[in-house]
Structures are given as structure tokens and as C-alpha cells.
Amino acid sequence: MILILSSNASEKPREYQTLLAHLAAMPGIQIRVHVERGLEQTVMEIYLIGNTKLLDVADLQGLPCVERVVRVSEEYRILGRHKDDLRPTHFEYNGVRFGQDTLHVFAGLCAVDNREHVEIMLRTLRDNGQVCTRMGAYKPRTSPYAFQGHGKECLPYVFELAGKYGIKVMAMEITHESHLDEINEALHQTGEAVGVMLQIGTRNTQNFELLKIVGRQNKLPVLLKRGFGITLDESLNAAEYLASEGNRNVVFCLRGMKTNMADPHRNFVDFAHVPAVKRLTRMPVCIDPSHSVGSRAASPDGIMDMLHVTAQGVLAGANMVLVDFHPAPVKALVDGPQAMLLNELPYFLEDVQIARDAYLKRVELRRRQSFN
Numbered sequence: 001m002i003l004i005l006s007s008n009a010s011e012k013p014r015e016y017q018t019l020l021a022h023l024a025a026m027p028g029i030q031i032r033v034h035v036e037r038g039l040e041q042t043v044m045e046i047y048l049i050g051n052t053k054l055l056d057v058a059d060l061q062g063l064p065c066v067e068r069v070v071r072v073s074e075e076y077r078i079l080g081r082h083k084d085d086l087r088p089t090h091f092e093y094n095g096v097r098f099g100q101d102t103l104h105v106f107a108g109l110c111a112v113d114n115r116e117h118v119e120i121m122l123r124t125l126r127d128n129g130q131v132c133t134r135m136g137a138y139k140p141r142t143s144p145y146a147f148q149g150h151g152k153e154c155l156p157y158v159f160e161l162a163g164k165y166g167i168k169v170m171a172m173e174i175t176h177e178s179h180l181d182e183i184n185e186a187l188h189q190t191g192e193a194v195g196v197m198l199q200i201g202t203r204n205t206q207n208f209e210l211l212k213i214v215g216r217q218n219k220l221p222v223l224l225k226r227g228f229g230i231t232l233d234e235s236l237n238a239a240e241y242l243a244s245e246g247n248r249n250v251v252f253c254l255r256g257m258k259t260n261m262a263d264p265h266r267n268f269v270d271f272a273h274v275p276a277v278k279r280l281t282r283m284p285v286c287i288d289p290s291h292s293v294g295s296r297a298a299s300p301d302g303i304m305d306m307l308h309v310t311a312q313g314v315l316a317g318a319n320m321v322l323v324d325f326h327p328a329p330v331k332a333l334v335d336g337p338q339a340m341l342l343n344e345l346p347y348f349l350e351d352v353q354i355a356r357d358a359y360l361k362r363v364e365l366r367r368r369q370s371f372n
């Protein structure tokens with residue numbers, strides 16, 4: 001159960017202490033206090049853990065400082081959507097709002113290869129009004145002999161250039177806890193030039209120790225990719241690990257499932273799950289058309305499969321698009337064949353906007369209907 005406290009609870013220390021004492025005296029119930037500091041207000045929540053079945057919602061509702069009581073289902077206690085759950089479905093990071101009602105494109109390099117390519121990419125994003133990007137410094141590769149990413153060596157110039165071109169948030173995958181320290185160190189050295197959204201890749205979705213470490217900090221939000229060979233429920237529980245350790249600023253990313261049935265796509269595109277994730281949890285949902293489709297193949301209408309699936313995901317309400325671009329794909333060290341070209345960026349953004357407008361129209365159409 002979750003007790004959501006009234007916004008002025010922190011100004012009433014006596015009532016608050018009375019509440020805590022009352023809860024502490026309840027047999028078999030443990031309490032966990034969570035404080036969520038937002039830009040506009042601070043929300044305090046108390047989680048009641050244990051056998052809460054016999055507790056009466058109305059009784060709890062009458063306790064001092066309690067505004068609302070939510071009885072949670074067993075699943076996804078913190079990130080899940082529960083009955084009568086009015087908790088927010090968004091968070092702000094570095095001036096950018098991420099929610100189940102927003103849409104951001106994170107176009108950028110799958111892997112940082114050199115300073116020149118990073119700068120050309122970022123300048124193009126700035127010229128197209130973009131404030132978000134993706135940049136890979138730590139690459140999990142199938143072969144131990146393949147390029148593993150430039151790691152911490154590239155961080156200072158990547159962050160500095162991002163600041164120079166007005167980028168607010170950069171998604172960057174980490175595969176080990178030391179990468180978090182290296183990113184924080186480089187952010188500090190570059191005067192926090194940019195915000196970083198820590199990406200947990202599909203190979204690490206159930207790396208529980210990494211999830212716990214990333215969850216224990218809440219300076220940087222997290223982009224958690226769905227595991228490529230596990231159920232949706234298992235991936236959503238992985239997201240819950242982050243939240244249970246304290247970090248609720250999590251975006252969930254669909255990136256396709258590994259199966260030969262996906263041929264000729266690299267992974268089986270799973271963007272039909274966009275509305276399912278939004279219904280089951282309060283997380284914004286990202287789609288990754290690059291790693292789902294994995295090529296620049298186009299259908300007879302001339303539209304690339306990657307753009308078709310992007311439109312399908314956005315039309316279903318996706319909140320973020322993570323997509324590989326590269327100034328010179330033949331020279332890219334990772335995933336060149338699936339990269340979009342820089343001169344395709346305005347076209348890509350316009351195509352995404354068409355799908356977004358259609359989605360908003362669909363929501364409006366549904367709102368006008370009188371049936372339940």
C-alpha cells in the first residue's frame with residue numbers, strides 16, 4: 001500500500017511523527033519513506049510492506065498528513081499503475097520533460113568513433129532544433145575482437161561538444177558500475193555541460209547488481225532496454241529494481257525480440273507493446289527502430305522499414321525514439337548499415353511529426369466518444 005502525504009506534510013512535524021509512530025506500531029508491517037523532489041513540489045510517500053490485506057483504506061485515509069491511499073497490486077509496486085493511482089507519469093531532467101504524454105527524438109551515433117563525427121552530428125541536431133541525442137562510448141559487442149567503444153577517453157570532448165551545441169540530454173549506455181563513475185567524473189570536469197540518461201542495454205536488462213547500483217543514484221535518469229529474450233513482465237520487473245533502489249526516473253525502451261521469426265528484420269519488432277507498457281506502468285515508453293529493424297531496407301513505397309516501424313510506434317503513443325544516425329556510415333565502427341544519413345534528419349523528423357499528429361488526433365477522436 002502507498003500512503004501519499006499531503007503537500008504540506010513536511011511543515012507539520014508533529015502530525016508527521018504521530019503518523020510514523022502509528023504505522024510503526026502496526027504488527028507485521030514495515031514502512032519505507034520515499035521523498036520525490038520535483039521542480040514545483042516535493043511529494044512524500046510511505047510504502048507499507050508486509051501483510052496489508054487486512055488494513056482498511058478508510059482508516060488509513062483518516063490518519064494525519066495522509067492525502068490518499070493506493071492499494072498496489074503485487075506487480076511493479078513503484079512504477080506500476082494501480083487502481084485510483086494518480087501519481088505522475090512524467091519527470092523533468094535538465095529542463096526536458098519526459099512523460100507518457102511527450103515525444104522526444106534521440107538521434108545520434110551508435111558509437112562515438114572520432115571527434116569530427118561527433119561534432120558534425122551534434123551541429124546537425126542543433127540546426128534541426130534538437131536538444132537530445134544518443135552517443136555510445138561503451139559498446140557491448142558479440143565478438144571480443146570487435147571495437148569496444150572509446151570509453152572514458154572520449155567523454156570530455158563528447159560532453160563539451162554537446163554543451164556547445166545546446167544538447168540537454170544524451171542517452172549513453174553503460175555496462176559496468178565503473179562507467180557511472182567515469183561519466184560523473186567527466187560531467188564534473190566539463191561543468192555539467194550536458195545531462196546524461198544512463199542506458200542499460202538489452203544484454204544487461206537482468207544484470208540485477210548493475211540495476212541496483214544505477215538505481216541507488218538519482219542524479220541521472222535511466223533508459224532501460226527490454227531484454228531481447230525474456231518476457232515483458234520480466235523486463236518490467238527489471239525496471240522496478242531501479243525504482244525499488246530509489247531511482248524512478250526511468251524510460252522503458254522497446255527494441256525488438258531476438259528470434260529467427262524476425263527475419264528479414266534484425267529483431268522482431270515489438271512496438272505493439274507501447275500501449276501495453278503505458279497501461280501497466282507509469283513509465284514513458286521509447287522505441288528503437290534502428291536495433292529492431294537493423295537495415296536501411298525500404299518497401300516499394302520508398303519508405304524504409306525503420307521509418308515505417310517508427311511511425312507505427314509513434315502512432316501507438318511512443319514517447320521517445322532512439323535512432324542511429326552517422327555522417328559517414330561506411331566509416332562507422334559499429335552498426336553502419338542501419339544508420340540514417342544526416343541529410344535524412346529533417347525528413348525523419350517530419351515523418352515522425354506526421355505520426356505524432358495522427359496519434360493526437362486519434363486520442364481526440366476517442367475522447368469525443370460517449371461509450372465507456
Ligand code: PEP
Nearest residue numbers: 110201202203225255291
Ligand atoms: C544500442 O542502443 O546501441 C544497443 C546496443 O542496443 P541494444 O542494447 O538494444 O542492443
Ligand code: MN
Nearest residue numbers: 110324334335
Ligand atoms: Mn547499435
